[in-house]
Amino acid sequence: MDTHDSDGSKVNSEPSGGEFTTQADLQSDSPETDTSSKSTEQATSNETADTDQLSESQSIEDMLLEFDEQDGLIRDRSLLDPNYVVDEDRIVGRDEQLKQVTKMLRVALGDNRPPNLFLYGPSGTGKSLITKAVCKNISKICDTREIRFGTIEVNCQDLDTLGVAVYELTQQAAEEAGVDVEVPKHGVATKEKWDELYRIVNENFDSVVFVLDELDMLVGRRDKQEPAFSRLLYQLSRASADDALTAHISVVAISNDTKMMESVGSRALSSFTPEDVHFDDYDANQLQSILRRRQDAFYDDVVEDEVIPLAAAFAAQTHGDARKAIDLMRVAGELAEREGDKRVCEEHVREAQDKVEKNRVLEVVRGISTQKKLCLYATAAVAAETKDGTARSSTGYTVYQFLTDSINADQYQQESYVNKMKELTTYSLVDFERRSHGPSSGMFLEFQFGEQPETILETLREDSRIAVVSDDEVQSVVRAQVRNET
Incomplete structure (x- = not known):
């Protein structure tokens, strides 16, 4: 099987038939006998439509200047960059x-x-x-x-x-x-x-x-x-x-x-x-403190009271990641600006959460190999079906085998599957712990996801090589394996 890792897709960009061409074709079937008058009327109609279109549209320069003249919400964007080295009085926890x-x-x-x-x-x-x-x-x-x-x-x-x-x-x-x-x-x-x-x-x-x-x-x-x-x-x-x-x-x-x-x-x-x-995880209170010390990135009184607690709560759910909390604030502010709103509110944070989570997963999975995608998809499919959102390595590997068989891809040994999943832990999408079946049984790895497994599955299915596998079939295999876990 071709295992090329490109995620490029072609979009049909051929122009469709123009509106005025279609109208002219319709008028050619009209019983009118004065073709000269008809042509003059058509030309006038076209000129009027073109003028209206130009008056309704804006040049790029006009749009840039209009945005530049708007009252923005963000005063200092560097404070909303997680990599920016802030003064020590902004370092919290x-x-x-x-x-x-x-x-x-x-x-x-x-x-x-x-x-x-x-x-x-x-x-x-x-x-x-x-x-x-x-x-x-x-x-x-x-x-x-x-x-x-x-x-x-x-x-x-x-x-x-x-x-x-x-x-x-x-x-x-x-x-x-x-x-x-x-x-x-x-x-x-x-x-x-x-x-x-x-x-x-x-x-x-x-x-x-x-x-x-x-x-x-x-x-x-x-x-x-x-x-x-x-x-x-x-x-x-x-x-x-x-x-x-x-x-x-x-x-x-x-x-x-x-x-x-x-x-x-x-x-x-x-x-x-x-x-x-x-360095241990930040808790929600520490994340709130971090965000409050960067709140002056916005102009005064544009951030509603519930914004910072909600952004901190979202970030606390994913291992207390301050980068994610700061990114949420930035994206929420940018969304509010684009929509022309006067304040950043709770709805902007929720919209930012969806956007940041999806973008983060996309950024990771677009750059990884086909084999890592298959490993990640199999493991996320298991986590999506378990009560606690975790996936055993042994179960994930069985689903991985099903996926590789389904698309006729190379199939690695379980050790390689585990190693590839371990490599993915550095992206903070997944983490793992060693578990035991009991004193007389062997060890296994248990994977936990920093993002919603469903988001990871949805993103990975954008790859045509994975999309050909029936989602229902994968789900059926997963449920059978989860029931067999001891």
């Missing part, structure tokens, strides 16, 4: 984590090497925000002390090999230092990229913090004995000891996977030896 990270990284102020850190916890719980805020303040103080401090940050989500990751670090180091990278991205050994990174750091910095966000995503080639993130940690943490780096460096590894360190090789673990900082 993370006092202990903020204190820990600050205390451990502050030794850079004395031109000393800070310890390595491992920040872990669910998505949207402040890990990246805290790190960026602390490093931003360290940089400000170091400037006054003539200490050349740098923060080199990369998100590992889209980095597929160690070589790509090293080059990305090199580029970010060069950008931070305001210099050029002197090795090409392709066609050179990874060692040359490491050497270039070391050169840039040594020549331009006294102290550097490497921030490796979503580090667990950097798996690398499957034929390697240990994941790429393990080799990256080893190389960075050993660089100073091997005199490759003269600058003081600290590595801050950030992950949603609380068990990531279990996959780090023994050599890397021995040299990395991080201080752990755990």
Whole structure:
């Protein structure tokens, strides 16, 4: 079977027959004998219609200027960007984590090497925000002390090999230092990229913090004995000891996977030896506080009272994700503006919830492979039929087998199915826990969904390869398997 992952679809864009052409055709059948008069009347009719159409329509410039002249509701859109580094008085519910990270990284102020850190916890719980805020303040103080401090940050989500990751670090180091990278991205050994990174750091910095966000995503080639993130940690943490780096460096590894360190090789673990900082979920009250400290993103008195509690409640349902809460506020405000409303109200938040949830799922599933789509669809189909919205890995795999048989796709072993589902946990669509049937029985994984399983199913069925499978048949298979669970 063709397993091409493109989600492109063609839309029939051929123009239909014009209104006036059809009218003229009808008039040609009329018993009128004065064709000259008829033609003149038709031309006049066409000119009048064209004039009316022009008067009713607006140019792009007119529409832009009209929107620009409207009284907007959002005053500062940067505060509604989850990635924007806010002032510390806007950081809520993370006092202990903020204190820990600050205390451990502050030794850079004395031109000393800070310890390595491992920040872990669910998505949207402040890990990246805290790190960026602390490093931003360290940089400000170091400037006054003539200490050349740098923060080199990369998100590992889209980095597929160690070589790509090293080059990305090199580029970010060069950008931070305001210099050029002197090795090409392709066609050179990874060692040359490491050497270039070391050169840039040594020549331009006294102290550097490497921030490796979503580090667990950097798996690398499957034929390697240990994941790429393990080799990256080893190389960075050993660089100073091997005199490759003269600058003081600290590595801050950030992950949603609380068990990531279990996959780090023994050599890397021995040299990395991080201080752990755990970030737990925000509760609804903390999310409300976060949103209230960003409420001045809107003009005064345009956000109705029930908006913030409702947005916080929606976000609290999905692992206490502050990013989602902030996104909900932004989308609700934008919806109110587009509709020309004077205030942001509860209905805008509910509409935003539907939009954000659907868009988030779409963003994820459009970029994943066919096999991951099949795994995700099978598991979501099971979760949609269980009372607690969970899906056992064994049941999900059986449904996956049915799907692959139905569309004649390659069928992987259960271990591969589980691994692909584990990879999807980094998108916060799904999470898992290990469960046992009992003391004398084996273990299994139980998957829980951060979004409504029905939304995931609806989105995945937009893929024509999945849509050919009867929804009723899948549901029948799922229900039979759920009944057989022990």
